[in-house]
Amino acid sequence: MKSPSRPVALASAAVLAGALAAAPAPGAASAACRPGARDLRVTYQPVDHTVADARYHLARLTLDNNDRRCALDGGWAMYFNGPRQPAAVLDNAAGDIGRKQLADQGLAVSRADAARSGDFYVLKPTAGFAAVAPGGHRAIDINFELWATHKSDGPAGWTIAFGGGRPAWVPSRTLLDPADPKQTTAFSGDRRPVETAATRYADNTSAKAALTLRQRLVPQPLSATASGGTVAIGGASEISAPPALRGEAGYLRSALRDVAKGRGAPIRLREDPRLDADGDGKADAEGYTLDATAAGVRITGADRAGVLYGVQTLRQLVPPDAYRAAAEGRGGATVAIPRAAVSDAPLFGYRGLHIDVGRHFETRPTIEKFLDLMSFTKLNRLHLGLTNDEGWRLEVPGLPELTGFGSRRAFDLEETGALHQGMGSANDLGGGDGISGKPRGAAAANLGRAPAYQGYEQAMQNFTGKGGGFYSVRDFQEILRYARERHIEVVPELNFPAHARAAVQSMERRYQRTRDATYRLLDPADTSRHTSVQRYTDNLVNPCLPSTYAFLGKLVAEVGKMYAGAGVPLGRINLGGDEPPGPPEGWWSGSPACKANPETAGRPGEELKELFFTRWNDIARKAAAATTGWEDITNPARPFRLKGFTPLPWQNVWGWGREDWAYRFANEGTPVILAHATNLYMDLAYNKDPDEPGYYWAAYVDEKSTFTYQPFDVYANAVEDRWGRPVTPSPSWTRLTPEGRKNILGIEAQLWAENGKAPEIREYQAFPKLLGVAERAWNRDIPPPDRMGAAWDTFANTLGQVTFPLLSYYRPVGLPGRGVNYRVPPPGAKISGGVLTANVRNPGMAIEYSTDGTRWRPYAGPVEVGATALARTRGADGRGSRISAVGVPGWQGGTAYERGALVVHQGELYRATRGSTGRRPDLAPGPWSPLR
Secondary structure: OOOOOOOOOOOOHHHHHHHHOOOOOOOOOOOOOOOOHHHEEEEEEEEEEEEEOOOEEEEEEEEEEOOOOOOEOOOEEEEEEOOOOEHHHOOOHHHHHHHHHHHOOOEEEEEOOOOOOOOEEEEEEOOOOOOEOOOOEEEEEEEEEOOOOOHHHOOEEEEEEEOOOOOEEOOEEEOOOOOOHHHHOOOOOOOOOOOOHHHHHHHOOOOOOOOOOHHHOOOOOOEEEEEEEEEEEOOOOOEEOOHHHHHHHHHHHHHHHOOOOOOOOOEEEEEOOOOOOOOOOOOOOOOEEEEEEOOEEEEEEOOHHHHHHHHHHHHHHOOHHHHHHHHOOOOOOOEEEEEEEEEEOOOOOEEEEEEEOOOOOOOHHHHHHHHHHHHHOOOOEEEEEOEEOOEEOEOOOOOOHHHHOOOOEEOOOOOOOOEEOEOOEOEOOOOOOOOEOOOOOHHHHOOOOOOOOOOOOHHHHOOOOEOOOOEOHHHHHHHHHHHHHOOOEEEEEOOOOOOOHHHHHHHHHHHHHHOOOOOOOOOOOOOOOOEOOOOOOOOOOOOOOHHHHHHHHHHHHHHHHHHHHHOOOOOEEEOOOOOOOEOHHHOOOOOHHHHHOOOOOOOOHHHHHHHHHHHHHHHHOOOOOEEEEEHHHOOOOOOOOOOOEEEEOOOOOOOOOOOOHHHHHHHHOOOEEEOOHHHHEOOOOOOOOOOOOOOOOOOOOOHHHHHOOOOOOHHHHOOEOOOOOEOOOOOOOOOOOHHHHOOEEEEEEEEOOOOOOOHHHHHHHHOOHHHHHHHHHHOOOOOOHHHHHHHHHHHHHHHHHHHHHHHHOOOOOOOOOOOOOOOOOOOEEEEEOOEEEEEOOOOOOEEEEEOOOOOOEEOOOOEEOOOOEEEEEEOOOOOEOOOEEEOOOEOOOOOEEOOOOEEEEOOEEEEEOOOEEOOOHHHOOOOEEEEO
């Protein structure tokens, strides 16, 4: 592992800011005419994926110099992050080609940071670089590894520094033309079509249908029968409950006051530990019954959690129009809910959501909003990913370096006071990270218009994203208490031994500052070489050092105190354990500490890993009753198992060899929590539309993927792979046995944060996908594959007619603000004979159309529009989807366009504001106006 060659002190924020604002290096030409950073613009666009099948693609960087006085010549350096490596940094034939490609243009690219670890790069001119004239632009051909078929694949976080001075933000954007197969076909085996208005029209097969009371609820209860008529309730309704249910009564009262403050019929809450919700003669944990009659409402739960779930069902019985009226200040004194009888109990005891705050941080209010939404959909486990390579997010008393250094990202090439800029972000749009001139608002980051966060926004590559931040002990305890009120267990993930760069480097800074090795996590003499999937080379803790286990013990003890101080039991700790950097034979093989330790000397890397997890598990279980972690910790083909440990099998990508790990564990008697990437990773892109944010390494995942998931027969979901090629389940894949089924404790959705750069994007990624997860985690009636199509049609109607309107005006209990930024699905549309026909994925949602992008009209049925039109979907709160362009031509340079003409250029939609000839529409402002 690499360690700094000289001791460095842990810098305070003020010291770091001063250091990063240093003057240009000696000898820099201070009087040189240089373009202002904001007068520059970088545009990235993939151009051709056929140049080297599945190895690298040709991309184009365009440098626009909008400064009318100064040329962009030598002496500069442009820094950026990227999920795809520039080929020129690779140590292979592709790297040789990439380096020559740039050298021929007078440029070179390399890793930017001193550690040469991660996703940070720098582009510099060489002696052969020809200046970009004032007002001019330069197209640069540059190869990047693999493919880039989504805008999320592009480089981000661009800055420029002159003469070694302080870097400044350079506005940037990514373009990608969905109509160009060379840009959208990843390689020769990519069979998946690009999402268009036409493909959506063909896929939107759900017709509008009437819904029963049971079908209006998410997740669907065991039974729900309307008896006719309504009963009025309000925030001042009498709520009677025993002392043990004081919290649930308070929650209900607050929720009702948010929608109606008047007095209505009384509501009674009670517990019955013998409650048999499903009629099988046995008590049902977390089950409830709800009876709404003319006399009032009675909710009975098998336990306190069951009572709260009855309350959540009651919230869903309130008509969506009542929530809207309350939000608009015209609500009535009471609301009318249907008289009905509901009986319900869950399928799984573990119904989870994982939120990663390591890659990008989220504030306590954002996490609390998700907690309330989890409770609303009857999920009960928040797996909180507090640590990762890119950030440490929890204050730990006695270890200030973890947050003083490890929670911060900045332009700090030597990483003296912070981790270097990563994933295109540092300190969000704030200051104090060594980058000058950053946008100070979302509209500025989005290049001049407020982002709608209904898909990819250019703001996501212009420093939007909380690279810095952490929870104080008080913050974390408030999260624990807020979760406890909603009967949600918070499972902290403390990820080791890999994905631990923030911790490893923080403790290294501690050692350099104090010369105290008590908590040091690396062997400075280790010559082992390994690289993680995210290209980190120094993120692995050493299992042969006593100080490693001293650190883990300290960490667990302090976390245990936080739970105790909050009055919340620590039920389990997630050990992490995913993606140890390869190759395994290189793990700690060059560590003198491992060779000198009698317990570890001579052991191969896999055995050292198992030794580490044995000790790590024992340490964690001193504070928690149980542990969980990723499937990578153990392997069904090896005898190694941990006491009290439950794996989360995740990497079931069809064809990758781990498709059946979950069932192999379960059949042998090991409890598992299903976390399958092909259906439960909500951060993956919804579909193959370049404007859908997210990656697609496992699959495309939408709410149909989550709703149709088959937890007890996941192979039924193996229809096609991530490239759209047919998949046939292998006879060798282990099938789940009846006994094994008992060991499936539940399922957990995953919301990773690489692209979760704003709370609105987190919500967009999660909703409506999380609703499908809730359905599969709670609803005991899992339709078999031959009935799943009809069930999906019903669910699509439920979302469009009921759930989306509820979410539009949803108010988290105890928090300010209303509404959830759920994905508004773009409509499907086609034009035939000048007549526009359109449809929507979720019946009940409104469609609008336009022929010029200015005047929008409600779509009520086929309408004559001519050769071209635009269409969009409207949510109940007025938010619009991305625009679907139908029959709109691509840009043809030199063609004259009349005012109002629509064109698509490089995947962006524009309208002519006056006659235009020859000038590219992406140079707007000018004769073209961009349209959303």
